[in-house]
Amino acid sequence: MSDGMERDVVAPRGRPVTLRDVAKDAGVSVATASKALNDQGRMTAETRTRIQEAARRLGFRPNGLAQSLLRRRSFTVGMLTNDTYGRFSLPVMAGISEALVDNGVSVFLCNVEDDPRLGQLHVDAMLEKRVDGIIATGKRIDRQLPVDLSRLGVPVIYAFTEPDPNSIAFVSDDEGGARLAVEHFIRLGRRRIAHVTGPTTFTVVHRRAEAYRAVLAEAGLPVGPVLMGRWSESWGRDAVAELFGEGGSAPDAIFCGNDQIARGVIDALRERGIDVPGSVGVVGFDNWEIVAAESRPPLTTVDMNLVTLGREAGMTLLSLVDGKPVEPGIRKLPCRLVVRQSCGRPLDG
Incomplete structure (x- = not known):
C-alpha cells in the first residue's frame, strides 16, 4: 500500500487516535507501526517513513504505558x-x-x-x-x-x-453465576428446581451446587435433587431418565452445570413429550454459542465473561x-x- 495517496483514516469524534489507526492508515500491522515509531525493528526506510508520516498526519500521541513498554x-x-x-x-x-x-x-x-x-x-x-x-x-x-x-x-x-x-x-465467579440462574427460575415462578451438573472431582461443581442450595433456602423453597455426572449430553439424557422416573415430584426447572448437559436434558425432555419451556425450564452454564444458540429452543445460559x-x-x-x-x-x-x-x-x- 505504498501508492503515495493519503488515506482517509480518522478516529471517531471524541476518541483519541490509536496505534491501530496509524497501522491501518499506513497499511501495516500494529506491531510494525509500533516498532517504526520507536526506531526499532527491521523494515525498509520507505515503510518506516510512511508510518511516521501517517502518525503525524493523524495526530497520533502514544500513551506513556506504551512508550515505557x-x-x-x-x-x-x-x-x-x-x-x-x-x-x-x-x-x-x-x-x-x-x-x-x-x-x-x-x-x-x-x-x-x-x-x-x-x-x-x-x-x-x-x-x-x-x-x-x-x-x-x-x-x-x-x-x-x-x-x-x-x-x-x-x-x-x-x-x-x-x-x-x-x-x-x-x-x-461461579457461585454468582449459579445464583443468577436459580434466581431467574424463581422470578419466572418455577418452584421445583433440580440441578444436573458435572463430576464430583471439580471444585466448581460443588461451588455452584452450594449456591443453588443457598438461593432456594433463602427463597423458602425446597432443595431439589442434585445429580452429579459427566460433562456430556449423554449424561443430561441419563439425568432426565432419573428425574422423571416413577415416584416423586418431577421438577419444573433444571439448572445444568454446562451447556452440553443442558442440551442433552432438552433432547431427552422432548423425547418424553415434555414441553420446554412450557412444562420445564432449562438453564445451562458457559454460553458456548455453537451449543446454546443452536439448541431447540435456544438455551438460556450463564456466560463467564x-x-x-x-x-x-x-x-x-x-x-x-x-x-x-x-x-x-x-x-x-x-x-x-x-x-x-x-x-x-x-x-x-
Whole structure:
C-alpha cells in the first residue's frame, strides 16, 4: 500500500487516535507501526517513513504505558494453556489481545497439554525470546498447569487456572453465576428446581451446587435433587431418565452445570413429550454459542465473561511490566445471564 495517496483514516469524534489507526492508515500491522515509531525493528526506510508520516498526519500521541513498554521490552507476551480444545483459552486470549494490541504487544499461545516437559520447553523458549510477561490459563480453575512459573524473572498472571501462592489471578465467579440462574427460575415462578451438573472431582461443581442450595433456602423453597455426572449430553439424557422416573415430584426447572448437559436434558425432555419451556425450564452454564444458540429452543445460559477476564488479565500484566504495584490475590469477575427461549415467560405473562 505504498501508492503515495493519503488515506482517509480518522478516529471517531471524541476518541483519541490509536496505534491501530496509524497501522491501518499506513497499511501495516500494529506491531510494525509500533516498532517504526520507536526506531526499532527491521523494515525498509520507505515503510518506516510512511508510518511516521501517517502518525503525524493523524495526530497520533502514544500513551506513556506504551512508550515505557517499547523502550525496554520485546513487544510480546506468552500465553500457556492446557485447554487443547480452546473452549476457554481462546476467549481469554481474545480479551488479552484487546488489552495489548494498542500497545504494540503481540500474544503467542503455547499448548502445554498435561506434559511437564513440554511445558518447561515452552517456558524456556518464551524466556529466550525475552517476553514481557506470561499469562497462564487452562481448562479448569482448580488445577495448576504442569510447569513451575513462580520464579521466572518476568511478571506472571493466572487467568482461569489455579495460581501459585501469593500471585495474581483472575477467575469467574461461579457461585454468582449459579445464583443468577436459580434466581431467574424463581422470578419466572418455577418452584421445583433440580440441578444436573458435572463430576464430583471439580471444585466448581460443588461451588455452584452450594449456591443453588443457598438461593432456594433463602427463597423458602425446597432443595431439589442434585445429580452429579459427566460433562456430556449423554449424561443430561441419563439425568432426565432419573428425574422423571416413577415416584416423586418431577421438577419444573433444571439448572445444568454446562451447556452440553443442558442440551442433552432438552433432547431427552422432548423425547418424553415434555414441553420446554412450557412444562420445564432449562438453564445451562458457559454460553458456548455453537451449543446454546443452536439448541431447540435456544438455551438460556450463564456466560463467564471470559473475554472480559482476559482483558483484565492483559491490562494488569501491562501495569506490572510498567513497574506499577499490583496487590496479589484472586479476583473474581462477575458472570452474566444470557436469556434465550429455554425458560419461558413469568407465569403472570
